[in-house]
Amino acid sequence: MGLKHRLHNLRRRVFGSWSIDDPRPIQADAPYTYFLPSAERIAALLPGDLVKLVIRSHPPGPEWDAERMWAEVKNIAPEGWTGALANTPCDMPQLREGSRLTFQPFHIIDLIYEGDREAPPGLPRREYWDxxxxxxxxxxxxxxxxxxxxxxxxxxxxxxxxxxxxxxxxxxxxxxxxxxxxxxxxxxxxxxxxxxxxxxxxxxxxxxxxxxxxxxxxxxxxxxxxxxxxxxxx
Structure with a gap:
């Protein structure tokens, strides 16, 4: 890593910020290839479960503007959810594993229930990959x-x-x-x-x-x- 890259990352670590992308516009533009968890599956989440979010770096990194990362759900409340980052970011020095995140249910692009809990039944979804x-x-x-x-x-x-x-x-x-x-x-x-x-x-x-x-x-x-x-x- 060159000196310019290291200085850029240092500035991002000290002064950088982050935001979480709203995936709904992407889903609206690509409804047959971009899928989000159903409202029923999101409603069944509990503290300790994992959710995947698209986290965007400000300013953008030299390699990626955003990364898809997992967070462990810590608290669920009507005014917003909190979680702890469960990944080590590849190119986002302003965040680290364990960093506290705040987000809304609509930010979730994927999820994993803790333990052996099964997903609630939902409407079958046809996919068109042929x-x-x-x-x-x-x-x-x-x-x-x-x-x-x-x-x-x-x-x-x-x-x-x-x-x-x-x-x-x-x-x-x-x-x-x-x-x-x-x-x-x-x-x-x-x-x-x-x-x-x-x-x-x-x-x-x-x-x-x-x-x-x-x-x-x-x-x-x-x-x-x-x-x-x-x-x-x-």
């Missing part, structure tokens, strides 16, 4: 989904953690010529990331292989296509 092929513009430019079809899965490897779903998703191409359409880049990613950008086709997610749908922007719905209408090679 892979699909999608036009990059849907993710990067906000181009709405226009045409979807489900092929026999053929993109994944047998060692992949998540399989290919077979879904192929095209962004709106009504104003493009064939050359422009073929020049589009594609991503092979989790279906949930596509749904974060445009979930207008969620109700079709379990359609069988061979299904094809075209979006009608006048009605907002998707219309089924037959083999003669298949746009998969466009």
């Amino acid at each position: 892979r699909c092929m999608v036009d990059s513009c849907v993710l990067d430019e906000g181009v709405p989904v226009y045409y979807i079809y489900r092929d026999e899965p053929d993109m994944g490897d047998e060692d992949d953690k998540y399989p290919d779903s077979g879904w192929r998703i095209r962004g709106d191409y009504r104003d493009l010529n064939d050359e422009q359409l073929h020049a589009r880049k594609h991503d092979y990613i989790a279906i949930g990331k596509v749904l974060n950008a445009d979930d207008s086709w969620l109700h079709l997610i379990d359609s069988p292989v061979g299904s094809a749908w075209l979006r009608n922007f006048e009605t907002g719905g998707y219309e089924p296509l037959g083999d003669e209408d298949n746009h998969g090679d466009n």
Whole structure:
């Protein structure tokens, strides 16, 4: 560690502060890939349990602006919770293991009950980690989904953690010529990331292989296509 880095960390240790991020805006922007504990699970927490928080450094560190760390719950009160940091920060010298933290229930991004206590029952949550092929513009430019079809899965490897779903998703191409359409880049990613950008086709997610749908922007719905209408090679 260089002298400049050491001096920076010394100033942060003496004068630095910290805050806890509110994860709810992230969850709102990515509801199909970023999950938070349910209200029922948070309500069942007791002193001695562990909760994970996103703690942000002020000023930011040279390596990370924030770290996800565990804290042991010490006190639960309507005006706020307190806990003790259960990790040693990697790049946040203004905090150390055992530091006192104050936070709200909505700050919690994960939790572990002490001992053998089981989590309370909650509503089942479906996750969408299977892979699909999608036009990059849907993710990067906000181009709405226009045409979807489900092929026999053929993109994944047998060692992949998540399989290919077979879904192929095209962004709106009504104003493009064939050359422009073929020049589009594609991503092979989790279906949930596509749904974060445009979930207008969620109700079709379990359609069988061979299904094809075209979006009608006048009605907002998707219309089924037959083999003669298949746009998969466009």
